Amino acid sequence: MADYMDTTNTTSALNNALASTNASAVRGSTPTNPNAELKQEDFLALLLTELQYQDPTEPMDSQKMLEQTSMLSQLSMQQKTNDVMQKLASQMESAFSMSAMNALGSYATISSSVTKDDATKSLGLPVNFPEDISGATIEVKNNAGTVVRNIELGAMTKGTATIEWDLLNNNKNQVDNGTYTYEVKYTTKDGRQMDMQNTNYLVESVRFQNGEAEFKVAGNYIKANRISEFSALPSSNS
Template identity: 35%
Template structure:
């Protein structure tokens, strides 16, 4: 007499069982460390006893999760650090209000009762350096003679008067600079202006932005800060 022993019930016990009930809600839909160990426990409980999980694979899974968890914590800490840095930068930048910032510019800002200050960037020594100031119509209202200068930044002031000594109305005036270099040829040079900082703004990826009467400039473009 032959006796058949069926192990179907044993095989069924090794199959994946459908979960019952509704899992708890996860506020951020992310796996936490407790979730990982719960999954790991389930994985071990349902593995084939004749083919246990490879130790190297288990270690690799645990290492991968540890790295992912560490990166997540690092991102959280970095966000907190960035927020703190932004607040500190805004607080420090508020001390710039009322001061003058030297920025590359072809515009001079003229205000009541205050001379306008600018700068000419000479990449080489030059003679007969002049700055021409123009109104909205493009007319030269004033020519400032700077003379002969060595290479470097040369600062100048404009009293807000035209060539005849008459006061000009407040506003923004265009300026150009040129001079005679070693070969005797006249060449143009870049200019800068000291603009009064009226306020400071935080604008996302642009960082700190300084607001002036001649427009807004990024803090990274500022060459020098001077008392207003």
């Protein structure tokens, strides 16, 4: 009479199955379970196999049976929880996407700080002039408040634009990683020296890159962390 399959034999059967999968991969054939993952159905099949080969005169310990059925129940609950969490994450992503689309046509208040890291090749600096200008200077400062770069602009018309900073300092060396702020001083057509005050820009469009919303303002896309507020109307400085 066949001996019943105890826990040791079950482990042996699992090892044999995994070995068979690996052997198939070595031979060049496509394994049926390339990641060697065990699902709830696999545990259920093992439990039924144990019951099939057990010795009728020495049936499986009821305590062990309860433990294994409890494991199956826990696996089932965990799978259901994972499914619910995936659906919830999908719904939250959809809700965020809809919320981002609602920003179209509104005005975004943009921070004057930008961050440079190893992956950053250049940074866009939005500007907004309330009138035509004869020239302007952008001062880029580091965390210590020291000016690291002066960007000179020529005559520009009233409105918004984005000035690309190549991440070089005044000595033409690349700046270190970190956070930088910028200030804009401009000269009006009649010679007045002014500081650019307005930081509100019309949201022209919205796009999603790797699930992250980016907003087009002043002709350039920026990430949501650059925006502190959305409003229906521009500020009085516009």
